Amino acid sequence: MSEKPQPERVLYCAVCSLPAEYCEFGADFEACKPWILQNAPELYPDLVREANKKNVDKVSNKLESVGISSSRNNAKLTAEASSAGASEPKQEVKRLPGGKIKKKLKQEVVIEKIVRNKRKCVTVVKGLDLFGVKLSDASKKLGKKFATGASVVKGPTDKEQIDVQGDIFYDIVEFITNTWPDVPGNAIYFIEDGRKVVAV
Amino acid sequence: MFRKFSSDDVSAQNQVKASVQRKIRQSIADEYPGLELVLEDLLPKKSPLIVVKCQNHLNLVVVNNLPLFFNIRDGPYMPTLRLLHQYPNVMKKFQVDRGAIKFVLAGANIMCPGLTSPGGALDEQVLEEKPVAIMAEGKQHALAIGFTKLSAKNIKAINKGIGVDNMHYLNDGLWKMQKLE
Numbered sequence: 001m002s003e004k005p006q007p008e009r010v011l012y013c014a015v016c017s018l019p020a021e022y023c024e025f026g027a028d029f030e031a032c033k034p035w036i037l038q039n040a041p042e043l044y045p046d047l048v049r050e051a052n053k054k055n056v057d058k059v060s061n062k063l064e065s066v067g068i069s070s071s072r073n074n075a076k077l078t079a080e081a082s083s084a085g086a087s088e089p090k091q092e093v094k095r096l097p098g099g100k101i102k103k104k105l106k107q108e109v110v111i112e113k114i115v116r117n118k119r120k121c122v123t124v125v126k127g128l129d130l131f132g133v134k135l136s137d138a139s140k141k142l143g144k145k146f147a148t149g150a151s152v153v154k155g156p157t158d159k160e161q162i163d164v165q166g167d168i169f170y171d172i173v174e175f176i177t178n179t180w181p182d183v184p185g186n187a188i189y190f191i192e193d194g195r196k197v198v199a200v
Numbered sequence: 201m202f203r204k205f206s207s208d209d210v211s212a213q214n215q216v217k218a219s220v221q222r223k224i225r226q227s228i229a230d231e232y233p234g235l236e237l238v239l240e241d242l243l244p245k246k247s248p249l250i251v252v253k254c255q256n257h258l259n260l261v262v263v264n265n266l267p268l269f270f271n272i273r274d275g276p277y278m279p280t281l282r283l284l285h286q287y288p289n290v291m292k293k294f295q296v297d298r299g300a301i302k303f304v305l306a307g308a309n310i311m312c313p314g315l316t317s318p319g320g321a322l323d324e325q326v327l328e329e330k331p332v333a334i335m336a337e338g339k340q341h342a343l344a345i346g347f348t349k350l351s352a353k354n355i356k357a358i359n360k361g362i363g364v365d366n367m368h369y370l371n372d373g374l375w376k377m378q379k380l381e
Contacts, residue, residue, distance in 0.1 A: 008288060021339050027371070
């Protein structure tokens with residue numbers, strides 16, 4: 001931890017964003033532990049002691065994966081550690097304050113066409129934000145590309161979606177996959193007659 | 201106060217005119233004499249100063265998309281915790297005992313006994329209705345920003361009920377909003 005004399009630098013936990021010393025009061029201390037052991041072990045002497053006691057802990061795990069493992073004994077340890085590591089991601093459930101468990105949303109883009117006035121329609125794009133796309137930017141791009149109005153609208157259940165005026169059903173998939181390579185084509189769905197259909 | 205706070209709560213944001221900027225800068229300098237030297241770095245005269253108005257008569261002072269100060273109605277300007285962590289000595293400090301940390305981080309107001317118990321500490325000079333930094337036993341960084349309801353002397357004398365209102369604490373909505381657009 002390097003400290004400048006003037007604006008003091010505070011070490012913030014990369015996991016829960018609190019200053020490292022408050023991790024123990026954070027929403028999920030367990031999730032912060034590996035980070036603490038690496039970055040701020042001096043703040044939690046108990047934790048380090050605990051970690052040292054159990055030989056197969058995350059620090060040794062990391063050390064070994066760096067490439068110190070040589071002996072058979074070590075190999076055994078890594079195997080054990082990796083099995084321990086494999087069981088971990090299962091518990092990756094986000095906890096909201098109050099102990100509620102938040103389900104992870106499935107990453108998919110859903111495109112729907114809503115007809116209004118019989119011959120005019122609006123194309124609704126949902127779920128782009130799940131891929132880390134900024135919706136305001138996306139709506140601007142869509143509007144520019146298709147030369148229509150496109151806006152970010154609050155849909156049902158507080159989720160934000162993009163409304164694009166006009167029927168842009170057929171070009172939109174190509175456009176989305178081209179502009180945001182993070183979005184795979186097979187994660188884009190159309191809604192046709194109330195059924196979800198894969199776009200490509 | 202900021203328990204649930206997100207960009208949805210912003211009702212208007214605008215770049216304020218120079219005279220208002222001057223006023224804001226002046227009142228911050230008056231409130232926090234320790235900040236005066238760095239104020240020029242924090243609120244450069246050149247870069248636009250934006251005041252974000254939110255619900256509940258809340259104003260945020262934003263520079264370069266970083267929320268730096270907030271105030272309620274015409275109350276004093278208070279720094280955000282991220283700013284306070286950088287300049288920890290500008291505010292008067294109260295310290296709560298270890299048992300209180302959990303509750304303060306859940307947004308509870310600070311009760312007198314938590315400040316007067318052996319783990320707590322009070323700055324005797326603080327009067328009522330003043331912003332203070334809430335520190336914690338055994339920790340070096342502030343965990344909340346409060347607004348005193350009682351003067352320090354009264355807190356000691358009464359030793360019951362709410363002593364300091366919790367305005368802004370770690371991991372609340374404002375803390376999570378690192379950048380504002």
